[in-house]
Amino acid sequence: MAGTVTLGQALNRALRDALAADDSVVVYGEDVGPLGGVFRVTDGLTAEFGEERCFDSPLAEAGIVGTAVGMAMYGLRPVVEMQFDAFSYPAFEQVVSHVAKMRNRTRGRLELPMVIRIPYGGGIGAVEHHADSSEAYWAHTPGLRVVTPATPSDGYSMLREAVDSPDPVVFLEPKRRYWTKEEAVLPVRTAPMDRAVVRRSGDDVTLLAYGPMVETALEAAAAAAEEGTSVEVVDLRSLSPFDDATAAASVRRTGRAVVVHEASGFAGYGAEVAARLTEQCFHYLEAPVLRVCGLDVPYPPPVLEEHHLPSVDRILDAFDRLQWERTWTAAPAPAEVGA
Amino acid sequence: MAGTVTLGQALNRALRDALAADDSVVVYGEDVGPLGGVFRVTDGLTAEFGEERCFDSPLAEAGIVGTAVGMAMYGLRPVVEMQFDAFSYPAFEQVVSHVAKMRNRTRGRLELPMVIRIPYGGGIGAVEHHADSSEAYWAHTPGLRVVTPATPSDGYSMLREAVDSPDPVVFLEPKRRYWTKEEAVLPVRTAPMDRAVVRRSGDDVTLLAYGPMVETALEAAAAAAEEGTSVEVVDLRSLSPFDDATAAASVRRTGRAVVVHEASGFAGYGAEVAARLTEQCFHYLEAPVLRVCGLDVPYPPPVLEEHHLPSVDRILDAFDRLQWERTWTAAPAPAEVGA
């Protein structure tokens, strides 16, 4: 498969290849069978692999995740879909009290190699409950790996890696980017899924983004370049664990950082990014790490979502607030405090 | 009621007075009736007010919160108990998708004046699922008020205020402090529940804590004083909304800050505290805001919980890492960036 591929297609191909490679992989959830999922990410899988490998279950998210726990206990590698972000909430207890803890509870005797796919985020004009960004809930929960791809290649590679992972993975799919295209050759292996990557190099500011906001961040960086500001864009990819090395190295070099996400800012994931980069890079920072996030309101109705979502303009505004007039010459590198 | 009172007794008295003051208040949940709750916070309420005002419901947390939503829609003021922190998770969808959003969804036409009481946190030697600190999940959810008292007086006053609040309140009760005593006269009104308060004044460091950790913070401040460090202890009380004014004023004055909580640090509530104080006080800070938090692991079994929980020693260690050798003379106060 070479040529133009969308994120949705890349994810579909990853599932197909995973099903073909390993008989212990099963895919199920709501409408993932004949319909192929409401976003068609599971399109054709039932036809190709049969009802035993890709199928529709009763409509109950706790039941879906809970049965997947049992399958994984047995040794299967279930990949389940939550149809939309807010519809993963009924499964919250199963995820937090079991998926995240079973390995630890049993001293590693029961691993849960399972993947919970969640299309997340807004920007598609959807009505209430169809545009939440739930990453902070999952990232705060030890025992889960939480990853989110931003490009078709990463979608393919990270999903394959998630399915192969011995740990349970919450796999967050930026739904507004399902149709994002890339020239790619599949199968492909990109960076390991627990690594951040630099998507664009720059010297003046580090812009940290993930999932749906990576594209927006790159646009902002391009716009800033025209105004003479050189922005380095870091795609975090793995929200938990966090790749300190990549992010902190960039911030130490640029001395300024902005983190961007769609979720409400308050107690959001960006707070962790800002807090830990400040801990690790304090004396390199010319200004506080700023956050450009969704407003601290419930996700708005479609006509207002543009006001909620971080935009290129808001990111550029944040750059302007990075206290450029205050640049000091770098102090001799002090010992940094541990994370 | 004057004399020595425990937090548990103060909460009980608050519920009694609320039931007596307003016929629209109802209290229910698991074992809150004749048993008086596993922590006895509802002790005697059924006997005094009858089964219609305080009663046991079927054992189902989503059902409990969901029916409370309906009661509040009708105009009652339900106060429901989740028996332990981790047992609020089955109600997560009801809380996040309805309790937090109903007012906004209906443009204020349906307010939900309800209180969800959750005993939270560890330190009592309890087995798995009985010692979680779930505040980050709730605080990240716009539409909820999230408060947590640290003293008996605050327990009384804040719970009364929570019951009277037109907004839904997640009321987090630090279970290891249920037996904490104070000389108090009840009824009492302390500071409004959306305000932080300074529990101890100091000049060198601001130590921010809430709920179960306030007592630990005060102990650490006392110990630090003996070593010559003057610590100001801020009890946040309201986790959402956050009282920026009180916290930032303290940090601007001291130039150093540590935030402490039991929950795992990663993407925990302390990240928000650190990030926003850094945004608001960057040029006053002599060192990064440090976090002393639970480890990034599932809550440990009883024999290991001492290693997980923030201790006086760990807080003192954090003070030591505040880069005292680097104190600069305060720069002329620069314009601070907005939150």
Place this chain on the structure above:
Amino acid sequence: MKRSDDARGSAPPLPSVEPVGLVDPTGRRTEGAAYDTPEPGALLALLRGMVIGRRFDRQASALARQGRLAVYPSSRGQEACQVGGALALADRDWLFPTYRDCVSLVARGVDPVEVLTLLRGDWHSGYDPRRHRCAPQCTPLATSAPHAVGLAWAARRAGEDAAALVMMGDGATSEGDAHEAFNFAAVWKAPVVFLVQNNQWAISVPVDKQSAAPTLAHKAVGYGMAGVHIDGNDAAAVYAAVSQALEAARDGGGPTLIEARTYRLDPHTNSDDPGRYRDDAERARWEERDPLARLEALLRAEGALDDAAMDGFEKEAEITAAAVRERYSGDDETAPEDLFAHVYHSIPAQLERQRRDLLAEIGEG
């Protein structure tokens, strides 16, 4: 053993595996029906509601096709449930509709434009829930069922003679919240009626993948509540069954679970593609069981309806559709600052700052 099995109720009769009806698909009264057929006035009101409802639904589908609604889940084919359920309610009762139940809201008297606010994407809900005693339409499946139970419990406590009608789909019955609501209602003997519109499909998933039970109404047995299985394309039956259940509920008889067997003729929403999962022949068979034609046939055969009356209904329907179209050419009235106004009773400082920033950004600050 004071609180043993004896203290609990005995099993109510099992629901019928074949749906119960009053009017057969050809428009004739069925023999030995389980309910009395409603009065002609009520039947005319049902027909009128269905004619208007269907026209409204068609209009909304058209708006969705034109991109003037964010999404529209049609209830074409389910009008007997939509209207029969709504008209069975007294003014003092409450309706808890889902995203699919727009026609139900219209039948209840809610302004059709306000009904569409959610689906147009202007706000999460457009009508005043208190004025109409209609909860906002609920999207997370089964989650409004416990709300209805709590509200009904509160109404009874207040001495109000009111009940609540909860709408849900066949798929929604699989959710844990449905179970918890059924159970709370039965234990509390709350005045609630659960109307499950079994339209055979939960998006692409057929009901035999949701449940292995003989009917969904059989679930009632496990809660100790009454369960009935009715023909959901028979408006008279829906009206009668819901009316009787509401009455029993108000009289302290506790909740009833009604499964109404019907069919979603249109796609799940305008963005669905049913060709991927179901036969057109199936849909065609159900088109023949049209709830409107059936009631019209009965009323005409019994001389209770003439062309003039039918024309009148259709005219009303056109007026409703035209009003929706026209009022939709106006601007929407949602303002950016509405984002902040309703999150809390009063705006916290932090939100006030965000509000000011936004207004400044869009040049209104």
Place this chain on the structure above:
Amino acid sequence: MKRSDDARGSAPPLPSVEPVGLVDPTGRRTEGAAYDTPEPGALLALLRGMVIGRRFDRQASALARQGRLAVYPSSRGQEACQVGGALALADRDWLFPTYRDCVSLVARGVDPVEVLTLLRGDWHSGYDPRRHRCAPQCTPLATSAPHAVGLAWAARRAGEDAAALVMMGDGATSEGDAHEAFNFAAVWKAPVVFLVQNNQWAISVPVDKQSAAPTLAHKAVGYGMAGVHIDGNDAAAVYAAVSQALEAARDGGGPTLIEARTYRLDPHTNSDDPGRYRDDAERARWEERDPLARLEALLRAEGALDDAAMDGFEKEAEITAAAVRERYSGDDETAPEDLFAHVYHSIPAQLERQRRDLLAEIGEG
């Protein structure tokens, strides 16, 4: 209508409102019993398991009183369920116990000391789940039920002739997860047996506040699965009913919901105070329905048990208790670095830093 009601099963017979048994409280065989009475060998094994189980339970309660366990939820009075359920399992089957089911684990052959690891507070679970085919004991109510369904489904898919037995309490049946597990099991025809130990109380809440249904077994009807209501103090009945249900499940007959009517004689846990919510007279009446005495009486009356055999069981029980006591005087083997070792397959950098910090702090770094 291709996937209509017809495609789904017809209703299995309703469970009996009176619990079904094989041996009456005085130790005599009941007439016209629904199951064959197990062979004498099996009955002796049940009695042996119950004698050992009760002694273990008493020992654990004593340790809890001495503060040597963090908490202990006794199952005294429920031994027929604990042992009858466990012994009905084949080695290849899986057991999904709750916090209350320690005796069940002991009967299954798990090292009693490893069973108590959770309650001693040393770790969240002490035994190897794969070795014994026992899931870790589950505390969040009803949440392991879907695990069992998924595991059983996976086992069948792998061609294994194995089934899973899920234990749960009466209170747990009110949770949404119970509903979802029942439904998935029935729709998937998963080889699972749900054994509800209705011990009349969920902490302080009596079962008539949990459910208004005639029995909890009636819930089965709503899922299209078999439901049976048995005397949970009759070990022969529990063993027979669970055995038969497991067999049916393995044969592709789908799940069964068994309600076993029993009683929790002791407090909910050692820190509970049942005087606040229940009559001592109630407890006293249930003491008379003791599952051990009943089976002992039967076996003695029928000449299958003599003093020597009974002494043998009691000696084994004492040995078990003594072993628990002794091995409990040793140090616990949990090390602080265990905190980090099992969270992920390999320790991420961030945890590794926390590990090093902790070891340094406690002087082991």
